[in-house]
Amino acid sequence: MKKYFLVATIMMLCSSAMPTLAQDFSKVEIKATKVAGNVYMLEGSGGNIGVSVGPDGILIVDDQYAPLADKIKAALKTLGEGKLKFILNTHYHGDHTGGNIAFGPEAPIIAQTNVRKRLSEEQKSKLFNRTTPASPKEALPVITFDNAVSVFFNGEEIKVIHFPHGHTDGDSVIFFTGRFPFVDLEAGGDVEGMTKNIGDIISKLPAGVKIIPGHGPLSDADGLKAFHNMLIQTTDIVRKRMAAGKTLDQIKTEGLPEEWKTWGTGFIKTDVWLTLVYTSLSAKH
Secondary structure, three states, X not given: OOOOOOXXXXXXXXXXXXXXXXXXXHHOOOEEEEEEOOEEEEEOOOOOEEEEEEOOEEEEEOOOOHHHHHHHHHHHHHHOOOOEEEEEOOOOOHHHHOOHHHHOOOOOEEEEHHHHHHHHOXXXXXXXXXXXXXXXXXHOOOEEEOOEEEEEEOOEEEEEEEOOOOOOOOOEOOOOOOOOOOOOHHHXXXXXXXXXXXXXXXXXXXXXXXXXXXXXXXXXXXXXXXHHHHHHHHHHHHHHHHHOOOOHHHHHHXXXXXXXXXXXXXXXXXXXXXXXXXXXXXXXX
């Protein structure tokens, strides 16, 4: 039976360019949750980490921040004594790839082509007014793919599928639960693209699938469908207001219906989400 790493690339707590020095990593604890079979999820600070542990060794999906590397390694040892063999990066944001510099020398990093490109170059964010320097050589993916790649590991096929222009231009399967997502428009993200990608993912989900989101607790198909519905409904609201000639300020002033209130309690507030949707839709007209 195949295990599916459906790993989100959604920013919830901080931007990829946020300096790690602003956080106190000494107090972060790494929590392990069994997903199914030999697959686990690690939570700490930054994006969740997917883990495959078995006779072939250990494979991880994303690696949070460099200062947490020792804690992550200690958590991995509690799951199995095998060596780290592969690292998969779901996208380039620093809360998912910051640990590359620590883990890269131990095992090859695999990622979509655009992930290596963005990690290799300085990234500037106008939205957050921050600049992220290029990553050093040892933190860069050494194996890249354009559309999909399979890693046959621990008795199963782990598929990594590229879904273009969703959260960024280098995403490998996207998922989020319960909060508005950060769509990185400056890095090739697109709100309508994300909506399409999520719909495509839903159509391919096997029965009983468990989903490891980029942030938040372990989820399932119902959680993904709720997220997809939010994308469709809120984007349609903005699209109709734009068609009626309303400005971004007017759209933000009107806000969203009460049913979407809790979605704006995370990192991306309602007015920021409306701005992202408006900007993404405007780019196509």
